[in-house]
Amino acid sequence: MTTPPVGRRERKKAATRQAIADAALRLFLERGYDQVSIREIADAADVSTTTVFKHFSGKEALVFDQDQERESELVAAVRGRAAGQSVLDALRQHVLDTWLPIAAHPQRAGFVDLVESTPALRAYSERMWTGYTDALAAAIADEARADQDDLACAALARFVLEIPTLAQGREDRRAAVETIFDLLTHGWEPPGDRS
Amino acid sequence: MTTPPVGRRERKKAATRQAIADAALRLFLERGYDQVSIREIADAADVSTTTVFKHFSGKEALVFDQDQERESELVAAVRGRAAGQSVLDALRQHVLDTWLPIAAHPQRAGFVDLVESTPALRAYSERMWTGYTDALAAAIADEARADQDDLACAALARFVLEIPTLAQGREDRRAAVETIFDLLTHGWEPPGDRS
DNA sequence: ATTGAAAAGTTGACTCGTTGCACTTTTTAA
DNA sequence: TTAAAAAGTGCAACGAGTCAACTTTTCAAT
Structure with a gap:
């Protein structure tokens, strides 16, 4: 053996x-x-x-070595959330607690720069994230007691996975994440006048 | 001259x-x-x-020849919407009126099959759509009287552009589009129990 | 009409990512 | 002990894409 x-x-x-x-x-x-x-x-x-x-x-895969764990962590954040916490809030907390520190870690600054400044790596990275859509969607649907292929759950999963891309390059990344989660929670509405 | x-x-x-x-x-x-x-x-x-x-x-560009017009149509749909219509409703109508017929057109069935069955073309097509994000976001921000780089507008633009991908493979595509727009309009909430 | 510059096209060789094939080494099982 | 399966390796090749030098076509200004 x-x-x-x-x-x-x-x-x-x-x-x-x-x-x-x-x-x-x-x-x-x-x-x-x-x-x-x-x-x-x-x-x-x-x-x-x-x-x-x-x-x-x-x-491209040479750069993203062991990023399979991200998927598991994501699913775990939804499935093992605190009692009474909504799925969306669990995701919000996970993104704030897990993704922001990684991006801010000075050790990884060179790595982040490399990915950001190389179109091929940016594209690969995004495809990687969207590849988690199905797993996350299934977890969300399960926790929300919806059908396994419920479209709203799939869309929500996809949108959450787009957040890192959207928050990139913003001065206040934490606020950016919050803004997008607010949009997903309450829907979009024209923001207050700027004048 | x-x-x-x-x-x-x-x-x-x-x-x-x-x-x-x-x-x-x-x-x-x-x-x-x-x-x-x-x-x-x-x-x-x-x-x-x-x-x-x-x-x-x-x-890949050999397949998507003159798809620059899509961006203009998209922006035009937002900017030239009927009086009193919300930005979101204008986008909903544009997607329903413009994208669904194209996908259903029998002439283009072979073309659609080709793209769907070729990973490289699928990826390229998605990157094309997301490439419209900035232009659409700017138009939305303008019409909503928000700052040009308002994050919520950018996120909304990106999410709308993901709709074709998400609606793909669903039996009732029209219903799928409506569901996702409802999510963007009112926010996500756990769907009714399936039992 | 002539001419000269710019654009379009051609050619051929080259780089680079990626794969198929044949070969060697290691591990497993009889 | 040995045969066969599995894993690893190297060489040569293919297809996408680029580069540089050269020919042809078109345009415009004399």
């Missing part, structure tokens, strides 16, 4: 994967995403280009 | 552009997007591959 914790094989596999991801991120941060070729990354990690693609589905 | 209607030069340019687009669409419909190479399209239109890229920014 296979040893439950790890086999030597899978340890080596994980090590190679990590070496590739590390080399890629380092080179990207040094010289920019478009200025680094897969072949250079492969050389830096001392593997062949084929091996890179055995571990990662494409060049 | 240049002849206002057309010069021979620009007519020829437009003709080759059209020849390329026609050849591309025909081949895509016949054999599928991924099974047709740029060189084949160039050959079919009797030009070189570089000429193809002189006219179109990329392979």
Whole structure:
């Protein structure tokens, strides 16, 4: 039988994967995403280009390594919310508590800059987020006792996942998140006059 | 001065552009997007591959030829709405009147199938729509007498542009559009119990 | 009409992401 | 011990897209 914790094989596999991801991120941060070729990354990690693609589905995936957890956290925030808290408020709190700190973390500033300044990575990142739509929609529908494919729940999920994109570049990101959640909670109405 | 209607030069340019687009669409419909190479399209239109890229920014752009008008129509729907009609209602009407018929038109069925069944085209199409966000947001903000970069207006614009994607694959598309506009108008609330 | 500049098109070679194929190594099971 | 399955690797190739040099066409100003 296979040893439950790890086999030597899978340890080596994980090590190679990590070496590739590390080399890629380092080179990207040094010289920019478009200025680094897969072949250079492969050389830096001392593997062949084929091996890179055995571990990662494409060049963009090298940057977003273990972002599968986000989906789970999102679903968990809805399912495990405090008693009496509405689904929308749970999502609002999760976004405020989880996404804002990450974006503000100085360690990740270079990483965030890299993604923001590279169109291909921006696009990939957005597709990643929208990829969570179905899972989040299912969780919302479940908690709201609606049909599994309820359209309003699916739309809400999609809209919540657009929030990071929309809040980007705003001076006060916390206020931006609040504004959008207010819109989703109460509906849109023409704001007060500016004159 | 240049002849206002057309010069021979620009007519020829437009003709080759059209020849390329026609050849591309025909081949895509016949054999599928991924099974047709740029060189084949160039050959079919009797030009070189570089000429193809002189006219179109990329392979996906061959499919979405003159979809710049959509943006103008969208903005016009908001700006030229009937007196007393709210911005949101104007958008609702525009979506119902303009987008649903196009999708239902039997002539375009093959085209719609092509886009829906090709991941690269789906992604490109969505990025096209979201590209209209800024223009629509500006029009909404203007009509609502809000600041030009008002976040709620930007969010509303983005959400409206997501509607085609969300309504896709639903049996009753009209009802789907109405449901999402109701969500945007009044806010989300847990739907009635299904039991 | 002539001519000269600008635009359109062509060619061919090149880069880069990505994949298919063949080969080697490791692991597993008999 | 050994055969076969699985995993990893490298090479060569394909398609998208770019670049630079060159030819042709068009336009406009003499």
